[in-house]
Amino acid sequence: MSISSKIKENMAQGSWIRRMFEEGTKLKQRYGAENVFDLSLGNPVMEPPAEFHRELKKLADHPLPGMHRYMENAGYPQTRDAIAKQLKDETGVGFDMSNIVMTCGAAGALNVVLKTILNPGEEVILFAPFFVEYINYVDNHGGVVKILPTDERFIPKLDTLEKAIGARTKAIIINSPNNPTGVVYGEDFLQRLGEALEKKEAQYGIQIYLISDEPYRKIIYDGIKYPSPFLHHAGTVVVTSHSKDLALPGERIGYIAVHPQCKDRDDLMAGLIYCNRILGFVNAPALMQHIVSRLQQVTVSVAEYQQKRDLLYENLTQMGYSLVKPQGAFYMFPKSPLEDDVAFVRELQQFKVLAVPGSGFGAPGYFRICYCVDDATIRGSLPGFQNAARKFGLG
Ligand SMILES: Cc1ncc(COP(=O)(O)O)c(C=O)c1O
Numbered sequence: 001m002s003i004s005s006k007i008k009e010n011m012a013q014g015s016w017i018r019r020m021f022e023e024g025t026k027l028k029q030r031y032g033a034e035n036v037f038d039l040s041l042g043n044p045v046m047e048p049p050a051e052f053h054r055e056l057k058k059l060a061d062h063p064l065p066g067m068h069r070y071m072e073n074a075g076y077p078q079t080r081d082a083i084a085k086q087l088k089d090e091t092g093v094g095f096d097m098s099n100i101v102m103t104c105g106a107a108g109a110l111n112v113v114l115k116t117i118l119n120p121g122e123e124v125i126l127f128a129p130f131f132v133e134y135i136n137y138v139d140n141h142g143g144v145v146k147i148l149p150t151d152e153r154f155i156p157k158l159d160t161l162e163k164a165i166g167a168r169t170k171a172i173i174i175n176s177p178n179n180p181t182g183v184v185y186g187e188d189f190l191q192r193l194g195e196a197l198e199k200k201e202a203q204y205g206i207q208i209y210l211i212s213d214e215p216y217r218k219i220i221y222d223g224i225k226y227p228s229p230f231l232h233h234a235g236t237v238v239v240t241s242h243s244k245d246l247a248l249p250g251e252r253i254g255y256i257a258v259h260p261q262c263k264d265r266d267d268l269m270a271g272l273i274y275c276n277r278i279l280g281f282v283n284a285p286a287l288m289q290h291i292v293s294r295l296q297q298v299t300v301s302v303a304e305y306q307q308k309r310d311l312l313y314e315n316l317t318q319m320g321y322s323l324v325k326p327q328g329a330f331y332m333f334p335k336s337p338l339e340d341d342v343a344f345v346r347e348l349q350q351f352k353v354l355a356v357p358g359s360g361f362g363a364p365g366y367f368r369i370c371y372c373v374d375d376a377t378i379r380g381s382l383p384g385f386q387n388a389a390r391k392f393g394l395g
Pocket of ligand 1: 042104105106107108131175178179213215240241242243249254
């Protein structure tokens with residue numbers, strides 16, 4: 001066998017999102033793309049804001065000298081400075097550019113952080129449901145995942161967390177607004193989480209990193225102000241990107257931000273910059289760094305996403321689906337009317353609607369709907385949801 005047996009095995013297991021994508025492609029070939037309503041992929045249909053194209057054109061018309069050359073592995077000082085300023089405005093915490101590393105998206109950022117902090121066999125705690133790639137990323141760097149439950153509103157259970165933390169715990173990954181639930185963690189929860197981590201750090205004499213994965217931070221509804229974990233734990237490391245808030249997932253631009261008061265901060269920063277290099281990212285894309293440094297105040301239309309949420313949420317609840325109202329991101333995670341979520345998603349396919357089983361996110365008994373699609377796709381999916389609701393006796 002030419003490729004690693006572990007990779008071969010992992011690939012064979014595949015992800016549910018990928019499987020649904022492949023089945024969806026077949027359905028679209030059979031019935032025509034316009035007759036299949038695909039709510040399975042988190043690939044935003046929105047175009048980047050006009051300001052993005054304006055800055056892109058400015059740079060193309062007036063290129064900066066040396067703008068395509070190698071740079072410091074951490075990224076351009078002016079970009080890191082712009083991000084530090086934005087974070088300081090948002091949180092009140094005293095960031096400067098020395099706390100920021102530019103990365104190839106949030107995915108690149110997560111891999112750089114995990115590579116930097118993990119010794120073989122150290123544990124990273126996740127809360128189900130979770131973004132499924134976390135498992136691959138922790139495994140990439142020799143760590144072991146420990147998966148803990150959330151409550152009926154998808155908030156992590158802190159008593160279970162306290163019991164699960166031990167001497168080998170290195171980090172906890174949280175994700176708010178959450179993929180796949182759309183839930184936003186409140187200030188009160190983050191405060192209690194910070195207190196629990198500090199208690200456990202003292203008990204075991206360890207540092208526990210709170211890795212906060214925040215690519216949806218600016219896609220937040222109902223006038224909620226994003227509660228930042230930076231205010232509740234000095235060991236907070238934020239990983240994020242402009243894949244969603246500027247609709248640039250193909251451009252691979254994101255960053256890591258480390259709390260200025262993080263223990264051994266200088267060591268950690270040096271490690272992150274080194275790992276950005278040796279993982280082969282070298283640095284985040286130069287052109288995008290130039291652009292996003294000028295767009296820190298700009299976001300795609302959140303109102304448009306909120307309208308999509310409302311349209312889908314109101315219709316699904318009327319049909320009898322049980323779901324927690326999302327407060328951010330562009331996902332919903334209703335209860336599956338059938339205990340077997342995979343079977344239910346296959347039923348939805350019969351009605352030409354594509355969703356992803358909760359099993360793909362470590363939470364069987366639910367299914368994920370992604371509404372970063374045009375309104376016609378959302379409206380087109382409603383009869384299918386209605387038929388499935390009738391068939392399984394909802395409402
Ligand atoms: C929760 C979460 N984290 C990380 C990522 C990766 O984002 P990026 O495109 O910035 O690498 C995604 C992408 O969908 C996500 O949903």
